[in-house]
Amino acid sequence: MASFNENAIKNIFCEVLGIPADEVTDTLAYNSCAQWDSLKHLQLVAMFEEKFEIEIDMDDIIAMENYGKIKEILHKYLT
Amino acid sequence: MNFVDYLFEHVPDPQKECILSRGGTLTYRDLISQVDGLAGYLAGILGTGKECLLLSENIPFFVIAYLAIIKSGNTALLVETQIADKQLVSLFHECHIGAVLVQKKYLAKIPDHVTAITEDILPVLTSVKKYESSAVNDDDVAVVIFTSGSTGAKKGVMLTHRNLRANTGSIVEYLGLTPDDRICATLPFLYCYGASLLHTHLRAGGSIVLSNNIFLGGALRDIKTFSCTGFAGVPSTYQILVTKTPFLREELPSLRYMQQAGGQLPNKYIRQIAEAFPEKQFFVMYGATEATARMSYLPPALVLTKLGSVGKGIPGVTLEVLNEKGDPVKPGEAGEIIARGDNIMKGYYGDPEETQSVIKDHRLFTGDIATVDEDGYIFIVGRAKNIIKSGGYRISPNEIEEFICSLDNVAGCVVLGLPDEIMGEAVVAVVQPGDIPEASLREEILTQCRQHLPSYKVPRSLYFVKEFPLNASNKVDRQVIAASLRSGLKEKGVHEK
Numbered sequence: 001m002a003s004f005n006e007n008a009i010k011n012i013f014c015e016v017l018g019i020p021a022d023e024v025t026d027t028l029a030y031n032s033c034a035q036w037d038s039l040k041h042l043q044l045v046a047m048f049e050e051k052f053e054i055e056i057d058m059d060d061i062i063a064m065e066n067y068g069k070i071k072e073i074l075h076k077y078l079t
Numbered sequence: 080m081n082f083v084d085y086l087f088e089h090v091p092d093p094q095k096e097c098i099l100s101r102g103g104t105l106t107y108r109d110l111i112s113q114v115d116g117l118a119g120y121l122a123g124i125l126g127t128g129k130e131c132l133l134l135s136e137n138i139p140f141f142v143i144a145y146l147a148i149i150k151s152g153n154t155a156l157l158v159e160t161q162i163a164d165k166q167l168v169s170l171f172h173e174c175h176i177g178a179v180l181v182q183k184k185y186l187a188k189i190p191d192h193v194t195a196i197t198e199d200i201l202p203v204l205t206s207v208k209k210y211e212s213s214a215v216n217d218d219d220v221a222v223v224i225f226t227s228g229s230t231g232a233k234k235g236v237m238l239t240h241r242n243l244r245a246n247t248g249s250i251v252e253y254l255g256l257t258p259d260d261r262i263c264a265t266l267p268f269l270y271c272y273g274a275s276l277l278h279t280h281l282r283a284g285g286s287i288v289l290s291n292n293i294f295l296g297g298a299l300r301d302i303k304t305f306s307c308t309g310f311a312g313v314p315s316t317y318q319i320l321v322t323k324t325p326f327l328r329e330e331l332p333s334l335r336y337m338q339q340a341g342g343q344l345p346n347k348y349i350r351q352i353a354e355a356f357p358e359k360q361f362f363v364m365y366g367a368t369e370a371t372a373r374m375s376y377l378p379p380a381l382v383l384t385k386l387g388s389v390g391k392g393i394p395g396v397t398l399e400v401l402n403e404k405g406d407p408v409k410p411g412e413a414g415e416i417i418a419r420g421d422n423i424m425k426g427y428y429g430d431p432e433e434t435q436s437v438i439k440d441h442r443l444f445t446g447d448i449a450t451v452d453e454d455g456y457i458f459i460v461g462r463a464k465n466i467i468k469s470g471g472y473r474i475s476p477n478e479i480e481e482f483i484c485s486l487d488n489v490a491g492c493v494v495l496g497l498p499d500e501i502m503g504e505a506v507v508a509v510v511q512p513g514d515i516p517e518a519s520l521r522e523e524i525l526t527q528c529r530q531h532l533p534s535y536k537v538p539r540s541l542y543f544v545k546e547f548p549l550n551a552s553n554k555v556d557r558q559v560i561a562a563s564l565r566s567g568l569k570e571k572g573v574h575e576k
Contacts, residue, residue, distance in 0.1 A: 018529030030293045034184065037161065039470055039534050041293050042319070042501070058296040058324050065293050 002052040004078035009071060012047045016040055026068030044070075052078060081212040082221050082240040083150040085247070087111060091258045091284040098139055099261075099305055100289035105139055110146075116204030117147035118212075121178060127152030127213045129177030130223075132170070134158055134185050137268050137289045140198035142277065144180040145222075145268065149240075152213025153177070155222045156235070157269040160185055161533035162225075166233055170225070173429060174235075217241040223428050224271055226368050227466070227473045235428030236271075236368045245421035246371035247278040249394045253376055254309075254338065254362065256283035261333075263307040265290045265298050265316065266471070272341050275372035276311055296324040299331070306333040313341030313471030314503040317348055322500060327355040336360035336379070340372075342468040342503050343459060346387045353382045365389035365459065369443055371422040374398060375457060388456040389449075396420035400449050400457060410453045413460055418443045465557075467496030469504045472535045479508065479528075479536055486527055488513035488520055491547060494538065495561050508538035509547075509560055517543050 002008075014021050017035045030036050045061050048054070054077045064070045093108035105113070121131065131148045133155050135141040148155040156174060158167065160182075167188055170176075179195040181188070189195050215221075221243055223235040250256075262280050264287050266273035280287045285308075290301040295316060302310060312320070317339060320326035336359055337352070344363070353361050360379035366372045375398055377390030392398040399407060400414040408414040423443045426434035437444050448461040467474040476494035483492040491511035496504030512520050521541050528537045542564065550556040 018526070032184065034187075035534075037534055038293060038295070042323075043534075045294075058294070061294045061323075062292065062297050062300075 001054055002078060004075050006071060008051065009048075009074055012051060013044065013067065013070065016044045016047055024067055026071070027066055029066035031065070048074060054078070080217075080240065080244070081150060081152070081215050082243045083114070083146050084212050085240075085244050086146070086278060086281040088282075089284055095258075095284070096286050097281070098142055098287055098289065100139070100291070101301075103139075105142075110143065112209075113143045113201060113204070114146045114150060115208070115210035117143055117200070118151040119208075119210040120200070120204055121147055121153060122151040122210070122213060125151070125153060125177045127215075128219075129153045130156050130175055131178045131180060132156045132158065132174075132176050133180045133269070134160060134162070134188065135180070135182035135269075136160055136184075137264060137273070137291055138182060138198070139289070140180075140182060140201065141268055142287075143201065144196075145277075148180070149221045150210070150212050152215050152219075154220045157222060157224050157274075158233075159225075159267070159269060159533070161535070162188070163531060163533060164188060165531075170233070215240055217244075218425065220425060222274075224269070224274070224368050226270070227475045227478070234430065234433065237425040237428055238371050239425050242371045242422050242424060243278065245395055246275065246373055247282050249396065249422070250275055250279045250373050251283050252394050254279065254336065256280065256285055256309075258284035260285035260308045260335070261288060261305065262286075262309040262311060263288050263290050263298055263302045263305070264311065265292070265295065266311060266313065270471075271366070271368040271372040272311070272313065272471075295319050299324060299326060299329060302331055302334060308333055308335040309338065310334060310336075311338045311340075314339070314344040314348075314468075315470045315501060317344055317352060318501050318503065321348055321351060327351060331356075331359075334359055336362060338362040338364060340364040340366050341471045343387075344503075349382060349386060363389060365447075365457070367443075367445055367447075369424045369437065369445070370396070370418055370420070371424065373422070374416075374418050374420075374445075377456070381456075385452075385454075385456050388452070388458050391455060391457065392418070392420075396422060398457065400451050408451055411450060413448050413450050416445045416447045416449050416457065416459075418445060467494075467504050467506060469496060469499070469502045469506055470535050471503075474506060474536055479506065479532065479538070482528070482532065483508060483510065483524055486524060488515040489524070491555075493547060493555055493557060493560055495557060495564070497561065497564060499539070502539075505539040506536065507540045507542070507564065509542045509544055509564070511545070511547060512543050 060073045090107050097107045097110050098105040181195045183197045218239050220237045221240045222238050225233045225235050262276050264276050288305045290298045361382050364376040366374045375390045397419045399417045402408050402414040419442050446464040449457050449459045479494040480492045490513050493509045495507050497507050499505035547555045548559040
């Protein structure tokens with residue numbers, strides 16, 4: 001398991017969704033972001049699991065609906 | 080008869096719940112009154128016989144707008160919400176679009192000079208009185224579904240009121256749908272499979288749960304919360320549920336049956352699901368947009384004894400598998416699946432040549448290659464067309480190849496679908512680089528693809544080669560490339576199905 005690193009999370013997030021880092025805020029949400037679809041979400045989860053060597057529970061995968069929640073949930077796994 | 084009148088021919092109780100979601104519920108009365116309101120509005124501004132573009136996710140607005148367009152005697156043009164801006168612009172050039180109905184979230188995709196109707200119009204229209212459907216002929220086009228063709232250009236499949244009625248009635252019959260049925264719908268209604276869920280449950284007087292979740296696991300919660308009796312998925316739906324969620328350990332007591340279409344689900348998943356849910360019916364089915372949706376199904380009792388078969392033709396559809404001479408194949412021999420029935424499309428939008436190449440003598444030449452066993456059950460073994468099926472999407476390799484080849488420093492490119500545990504097939508690009516370091520070219524290609532292609536078309540992996548292998552006719556040999564990639568993946572310990 002890797003340690004919590006916000007930069008690494010943001011890099012993965014930007015790489016998968018193809019959006020610039022300066023557009024990422026905690027409130028950036030699945031429901032309003034056109035690039036963030038369920039397919040991208042699956043890729044995001046796969047990348048987090050691979051890079052951080054963790055396995056994310058289904059309820060957490062469903063709860064990761066904005067960038068702030070993603071950080072909060074990954075923090076739980078990485079500390 | 081207008082297709083919408085057919086759908087609402089046997090409305091059970093107007094107070095009955097019809098469209099359900101976590102955001103709220105529409106009863107049959109609510110739905111019909113909103114459809115009437117919008118249909119009357121559209122007929123007022125357009126008349127009939129016009130084309131209306133509809134771009135929306137599975138929200139109540141989609142259902143209302145879709146039915147209102149058809150009920151007003153106009154034609155619904157359905158495009159995916161992820162459509163590339165360039166393709167949308169070309170649709171505006173090629174089609175005669177009289178009105179645009181779009182979910183607010185996607186308003187930015189619509190060209191500035193076009194006036195669009197969004198979900199905001201609905202509250203204003205609810206007080207409008209009953210709208211009598213516009214008279215239509217059975218062979219008038221009710222809907223055009225745009226899908227990827229093998230050349231990469233979007234092909235519009237024109238479906239008539241007759242097509243939709245025939246296929247809907249047939250599916251209701253073989254699935255045994257009743258007013259008690261409630262489907263958990265995760266598939267987009269703007270493709271034929273999703274649309275068939277909507278059509279069949281309205282016709283049967285059942286109900287539809289709009290299950291829009293960030294992750295498919297949410298559908299399991301929706302099945303329980305809303306006591307759904309049915310669930311529908313493409314191969315990747317079931318592959319994701321089996322590999323990434325507790326699906327196989329769930330009880331899901333309300334669920335009577337599951338249905339699967341949209342490509343071949345590997346046998347091991349069919350077996351796992353059938354064995355995990357012995358009390359529930361699992362329908363393996365086969366279809367195409369060109370056939371409205373459905374062409375065959377395997378009776379659930381045979382799911383394990385005829386494992387991997389797509390069954391036989393559904394009621395009203397005749398399927399034949401013919402060899403190159405045009406004769407029915409013998410057991411074990413492969414041939415092309417050819418379909419006949421009232422569900423076969425009118426043709427491709429604006430493309431009579433392509434229409435003639437697939438519909439001959441009222442028969443649809445599917446391009447799917449199959450064998451038939453001694454009991455007459457059909458097993459699909461391949462596709463004649465160069466199409467990748469990934470995550471339920473039909474993807475043209477040519478389109479992605481052309482895009483990548485248009486980039487600087489790319490000398491050549493071949494795009495393939497390789498077996499994938501989750502997506503059915505994964506999109507893989509093999510690139511012949513120009514004079515530039517591979518690492519920077521890799522980054523550039525992926526960045527450009529992410530910006531300009533819908534997410535499902537972005538290659539999962541990129542490989543570089545100095546030269547492409549050629550076949551006897553000096554064409555790039557895709558099979559050799561695919562085989563060497565597959566063996567390369569095996570060496571790295573990645574196991575395919």
